[in-house]
Amino acid sequence: MEASPFLPTPQYARWRKWKSGAITGVLVACALAVIAPLFLVIYFLVARGSSSLDWNFFTQLPKPTGELGGGMANAIVGTVTLLTMAAAIGVPFGVFGGIYLAEYGSDRSNYWIRFAADVLNGVPSIVWGMVIYLILVVPFKGFSAYAGGIALGLMMVPLVMRTTEEVLVLVPQSYREAAMALGISRWKVITVIVVRTALKGIATGVIVALARIAGETAPLLFTALGNSFWSHNLKEPISALPLQIFAYGLSPYDDWHRQAWAGALVLMALILALNITVRILSRDRQSAP
């Protein structure tokens, strides 16, 4: 009896199995290739940056061109200052916006506000720098820490808003109803019951947003500008780690390259620390009932 032409030959079946196995291998290789850059970057940051992390790096100002040594103390303080200012804008607006979306907004208005927030998230960071330059640098006749902090703060608003909304809607409706039944006014229900229940989630969202903007360089180029000295006044230009890394990295001096790597290592450590905080916070939240 002849074999049916529609049944696969054993060779073909083997080939199909072999192909499936080969592609499985390719998928594994792709996954490894995707995470390899992370380890390469961290390896080079540590290899080239850690030897320059001494006391001077954290306490001294940058030395003038040509002189060896110096540090990035002002840039580290500058980054912390800028992040504080950004949080002062991004957190209240973001959290209140999230409260509106979760507690007050109609479906229709929420759709458009969410849409706007997503569009705003996609605006390239360099464009934020140009916009703030026109609004805050030109009228006040100078680059300033304010301009840099506000640029970063505005970038934070849509991020914080979306995460706040997401955790607020997770608070069970029965909490709100129970509080309302006691005759507590709406805003107290929201602040004392809803927001307080979701506080950890909101904090997580804020830290994620801070970690996101801590490494931003482009919006600071035309706003905070950078500074080789201490800035004693927020109306003056201020330095920041990313700005200093960029400037030193592009410079022709080996000593500055060395410091750029050290600065990058410090910045990366800061961002990793923020991310690990988030992980710890959200692990607690998951284990809670």
Added chain:
Amino acid sequence: MSAPSPRSILPAPGSQLPSSAFKWAAALAAGMIVVLIVLVGSELYVGSRQSLFKFGAGFLWSSEWDPVAEKYGALPFIFGTFVSSLLALVIAVPLGVATALFLTELAPLKVRQPIIIAIEMLAAVPSVIFGLWGMFVLVPWLRDHLFPDLKHSLGFLPLFQGPIYGLSMLAAGIIIAIMILPIITSISREILRSVPDLQREAAYALGATRWEVLRIAVLSYARRGLFGAAILGLGRALGETMAVTMVIGNRPQISASLFAPGYTLASVIANEFTEATTDLYRSSLYELGLVLLAVTVLVNIAAQVMLKSMMGSGSSKVA
């Protein structure tokens, strides 16, 4: 969570004012988002008005960029932005989708979680650090190893001809690819997870091998969503600034060779904005910013629409 004592939050009778004030504050904050969008667009328009009126539409396809002669054209930057971003997509989309397939379909739980964490960490690395690494580690390696090999094996294509500097369009494409891989992978993962298990079971029941299941049941089902993920990655790629500025070579030229330096919209703004000495120069840079904003916003909206139709309301969770 400890419950607050009820007495402290009982209302004083008849006080409606704080409630409505609170509501208005919340509405104001949410409304600010819309105001911000209008603000970004209008400020860029105001900044670029001079250049818009002087050059008109010709700005977009003039390829001359000579600030000394007051001649400004956007074409080399538009070219550089699109070529570097498309290169990045060509590299990142297959890798990202393959990784997402691995994570959703194959990887055991113990392997999956560490890889997901590593990818999230990769997303957290700032652009300027990728730039530093790209400039001092990746570009020298490309110049000495990968590029000569490519030229040797594929040199008959115009893409891989010409002198090798290291700093190049291809280097920028590779750096951008690394930077957009996390978002493409995580969105693809969400898409693949939304493929119903019935699809897979049906294919297995027909005797399909593992790869055939992925191809017939999973990938074809998820095709549209994966396309949306790629477009979202494109939106990110177009606006990348710092890392690209540090590895692309910053030369406003249009060259067929991927080994040649290029320039992008975002990086010319980063480099030349503070040095722009005349109003027209600065205005032209604003117009470049306006072009960049328009393109990224359109691409992002397209991606959102595609992903929303695929996954329902949860799709806009774009971390």
